[in-house]
Amino acid sequence: MNKTEVLAKTDELFKLADEKRLARVDEKGKALKDNHRGGSYITYRDDAKRVIRTIINVVNPRLGRTAAKYNNPLFWDKETVEKYLEIRCEQSIKGEIAPKTIAGEMHAIDALRQFSNNKEINVFSGHKKIKIGGYEVHRERLSYIKEEVGSYSYKTSSWAKMRMNEAHTVMKHLSGPYSEWARNVLDTVIHTGARSTTAFMMEKRHIVTENNYTRLEYQKGNKKTNLPMTEFGMAVMNEKKEKAKNPGSLLHSLKGPDGKELSNKQKQKILDRYVSKAAEKAGIELPDNKKFTVHSFRKSFGQNIYDSTRGMNRDEINRKINEFLALQGANAKVIQDRMNREKRRINKYNIERGRSTREFTVEELRAMYTSLMLSHSRLDIVSHYVNRDIKQHEPDTR
Structure with missing residues (x-):
């Protein structure tokens, strides 16, 4: 599957998710608040496509995954996302992107996983599941971003400094x-x-x-x-x-x-x-x-x-x-x-x-x-x- 096909299928996936009003849920199955925000599916789609391009163009080559099948999210794994996260945090450290941009991308990838794995959706073929870690792993990735590149200000962090x-x-x-x-x-x-x-x-x-x-x-x-x-x-x-x-x-x-x-x-x-x-x-x-x-x-x-x-x-x-x-x-x-x-x-x-x-x-x-x-x-x-x-x-x- 080439990049153009993956991006087209991503468009289709989020369009179907919007039509069916599918909701992202947490580890307990509770629907998240962002499902009710206007344009959330479009935001997920655009952010997910940005992630997909980087994984295909940068991450997979670094991991030595040059076969075309690795372009397909069904063949991603935790290491794929962790390497992506590492690269994006490095860019944030250089001042090229904001921490909230990376967090948004992680939310988009979690949405891609959840919607694609839904029984009502069969975009990436065969009702196979994207296995990049569940919502608890998603939470860990958000914590990683906070620890690696910081919250928007150390003064806004709720974790108090301790002598x-x-x-x-x-x-x-x-x-x-x-x-x-x-x-x-x-x-x-x-x-x-x-x-x-x-x-x-x-x-x-x-x-x-x-x-x-x-x-x-x-x-x-x-x-x-x-x-x-x-x-x-x-x-x-x-x-x-x-x-x-x-x-x-x-x-x-x-x-x-x-x-x-x-x-x-x-x-x-x-x-x-x-x-x-x-x-x-x-x-x-x-x-x-x-x-x-x-x-x-x-x-x-x-x-x-x-x-x-x-x-x-x-x-x-x-x-x-x-x-x-x-x-x-x-x-x-x-x-x-x-x-x-x-x-x-x-x-x-x-x-x-x-x-x-x-x-x-x-x-x-x-x-x-x-x-x-x-x-x-x-x-x-x-x-x-x-x-x-x-x-x-x-x-x-x-």
Whole structure:
């Protein structure tokens, strides 16, 4: 199936969906609000066609999927969409597109999946299903966009920033049958900056004692980071390592009544519930539009890293960055390329006007080091995690 045919069938699909008034639904089967907005089917169609063109022209070649059948959405898989998402986030980082554009495209692809998989529609032939992940995976992709390129403003995010002492206060208020497990997971997060799902999948072998780093293996966007540890942080992770039996044993195993390991989704629900209740008990005052979540603990790690560089000079921070890169192996070049791209971004106008470019300032180096430790490599994303020592930031912004 060539590109023209796929685009024509996409037109047909959304036309039928509009005529039949098909609705997108969430994981519980509840119709979404956007189904009732005027022109939503046209918006879905146009955004979906933009995604299709990029997948055919860019994504499939990168994945080595050159056969014509891969143009057909029936032959897409999760990796197809993840690679597309990675490419679009890279473009957003460069300032070429807005985060909300990517989110709109993800909604369109979910609509394409849902409408095509509907029994009343048979556009892509044979009533076969598009298998790119359900609505829960769609939610994860939207979260990925927020974490990779940020919400429209860090001030609009409902996930409050958290100081390290506040993290410990909330952890002290954890209570219930899973409180010890929850405390251990959060302890890993505040010492490694790992997302909770990465912490859930962390194994004994990921604690590399001899080289003083913790490997963050299972991260969004397939990123892998060897995180340099402080002496205290390494001691904390070694204690967890010693309790695990085998190299492949989970550090934060949690089994259900049937003796089987709970899924990451089940673990996340438990952890979210415990943190919400503990934060309420802790009684820490926050603005009305803010709340402490599991992600707030990752922010406390970021703030701690950033604060640790206060008073350092350029050479000292560069040494920290080089030590980080030295642990990354083959991935170091990818990270270095992203850092160079960030340097070009801050020099955009100098480059356009043929002027000499500048190096990162000491403050920017502090932000870059913090970004790297959070498995990012951009300056702007840091504002979503920490309050920087710059006049644009209030010290206690949440």
